[in-house]
Amino acid sequence: MSDNVAAGAARRSQSVATGVFDLRRWLEKAKAIGQLTEVEGAELRFELGCITDLNAKRGGPPLLFKNFKGYKEGFRVQTGSMMNAATLGLTMGFEGALSDLEVVNKVAEILQSVESRAADFPVEYVTTGSVMENVVTGDDVDLTIFPTPTWHELDGGPYIGTACWQVFRDPDTGWVNVGTYRNQLLGKNVVGNLIDPGHHGDLIRRKYWNRGQPCPIAVGFGGHPLIFLMSMEQPGDHQRLQAVRPAGDLLSGRGGITGADEGDQGKMVALVQVM
Ligand SMILES: Cc1cc2nc3c(=O)[nH]c(=O)nc-3n(C[C@H](O)[C@H](O)[C@H](O)COP(=O)(O)O)c2cc1C
Numbered sequence: 333m334s335d336n337v338a339a340g341a342a343r344r345s346q347s348v349a350t351g352v353f354d355l356r357r358w359l360e361k362a363k364a365i366g367q368l369t370e371v372e373g374a375e376l377r378f379e380l381g382c383i384t385d386l387n388a389k390r391g392g393p394p395l396l397f398k399n400f401k402g403y404k405e406g407f408r409v410q411t412g413s414m415m416n417a418a419t420l421g422l423t424m425g426f427e428g429a430l431s432d433l434e435v436v437n438k439v440a441e442i443l444q445s446v447e448s449r450a451a452d453f454p455v456e457y458v459t460t461g462s463v464m465e466n467v468v469t470g471d472d473v474d475l476t477i478f479p480t481p482t483w484h485e486l487d488g489g490p491y492i493g494t495a496c497w498q499v500f501r502d503p504d505t506g507w508v509n510v511g512t513y514r515n516q517l518l519g520k521n522v523v524g525n526l527i528d529p530g531h532h533g534d535l536i537r538r539k540y541w542n543r544g545q546p547c548p549i550a551v552g553f554g555g556h557p558l559i560f561l562m563s564m565e566q567p568g569d570h571q572r573l574q575a576v577r578p579a580g581d582l583l584s585g586r587g588g589i590t591g592a593d594e595g596d597q598g599k600m601v602a603l604v605q606v607m
Contacts, residue, residue, distance in 0.1 A: 354462070354556060355410075355554060355555060355556050355557075358422070358556050358557065359394075359410070361422055362393070362394050362419060362422060365418060365422065366393075367393040367394060367416075367418050367419050367422070368394055368396060369387075369392070369393050369394070369395050369396070370396045370397075371383065371395055371396070371397045371398070372397075372398055373399050373400070373401070374397050374400075376400060376479055376480065376481045376482065376490070377481070377482045378482060378484070378485060380397055380409065380411070380481045380483075381481055381482070381483035381484055384411040384412055384483075387411075387412050387415065388412050388415050391415050391416040392412060392416070393412070393415070393416070393419065394410060394411070394412050394413045394415070394419055395411050395412050396408055396409075396410050397409040397410070397411070397479075400479040403477070403479045404477070407477070407478060407479050408479075409479055409481065410554070411495075413495070413557035413560070414557055414561065416432075417430055417431060417432045417434070420435055420439075421435050423557045423558050423561060424438075424439065424558065424561075471521075473520070473521040474520050474521065475492060475517055475521060475523065476517070476520055478492060478553075480492045480517050487516075488516060489517065489518070490517045491514055491515060491516050491517065492515050492516075492517040492553060493513075493514055493515030493523065493551060493553055494514055495512065495557075495560045495564075496512060496513075496514070496515060496552060496553050496560075496563075497510050497511070497512055497551070497552045497555065497559055497560055497562075497563035497564075498510065498511055498512070498513050498525075498533055498549050498550070498552075498563075499549065499550040499551075499552070500532065500533055500536040500537065500548075500549055501536075501548070502536050503536075503539050503540055503543070503545075504539060509532040509533070509536065510559075510563045511527075511531055511532055511533045511563055511564070512563045512564035513525060513526055513527045513528075513531065513533050514526045515551065523551075525549070533549075537549075
């Protein structure tokens with residue numbers, strides 16, 4: 333065990349998540365730089381997806397959809413978090429207005445050094461955080477309370493997970509991976525899981541299934557866009573591990589969903605364990 337990991341483990345049980353990956357803070361910052369457009373009352377079936385698509389094609393700002401007919405106030409959907417240089421830069425922690433090329437160069441620079449610098453950012457294990465503000469378990473889990481778009485006319489139904497991230501633990505090695513794999517909402521407490529053959533999530537779940545066991549998965553919806561960025565890209569394993577290790581630890585806990593409810597904050601975060 334490296335010193336950094338040991339130090340992180342020592343802090344376990346003593347601390348609370350500090351909000352480094354805080355989506356609400358990210359939204360505030362996007363608004364402050366003129367990169368957040370709020371959209372009221374869009375239809376979840378096709379209209380939200382269409383607006384998102386048009387906005388993406390012109391490299392527009394992040395969109396924050398709110399006030400859905402039939403859903404509680406405060407439940408929101410955010411799309412297009414990194415469609416231009418300013419918001420990609422914001423997500424990756426760059427200061428100031430950068431051109432597309434400058435952002436590309438900065439990303440390249442960071443990716444070259446991140447592997448060697450990973451040890452400077454030790455994992456800190458925490459026992460709680462805003463994601464644990466609302467916990468629902470067992471039969472009480474009802475994913476239909478969340479506004480869930482049917483994005484395209486050929487989609488089989490609403491997809492609750494698109495820019496989502498799924499955490500798996502390899503049963504042989506303990507290695508933790510995160511990947512973005514879409515989730516169709518199939519029922520009150522059932523989601524489908526579309527994972528292409530060869531992707532880590534598929535390789536790992538088959539290991540459980542081959543033993544006749546269910547595969548535990550932690551799924552994050554509505555997190556900070558940096559987690560999504562790490563989840564759908566192919567960086568070195570270590571980089572990913574740094575981002576997801578704390579989430580992976582949730583795999584040892586009981587299933588549940590934490591998330592949106594009424595209120596000023598308009599909470600968006602949901603975490604589901606699928607057994
Ligand atoms: C918005 C978005 C949705 C995606 N949906 C899926 C999906 O449903 N299934 C899948 O296998 N890959 C999907 N991908 C691609 C994977 O996230 C990507 O290949 C990732 O690197 C997979 O991680 P892995 O190699 O650790 O399995 C999606 C990517 C993005 C950006």
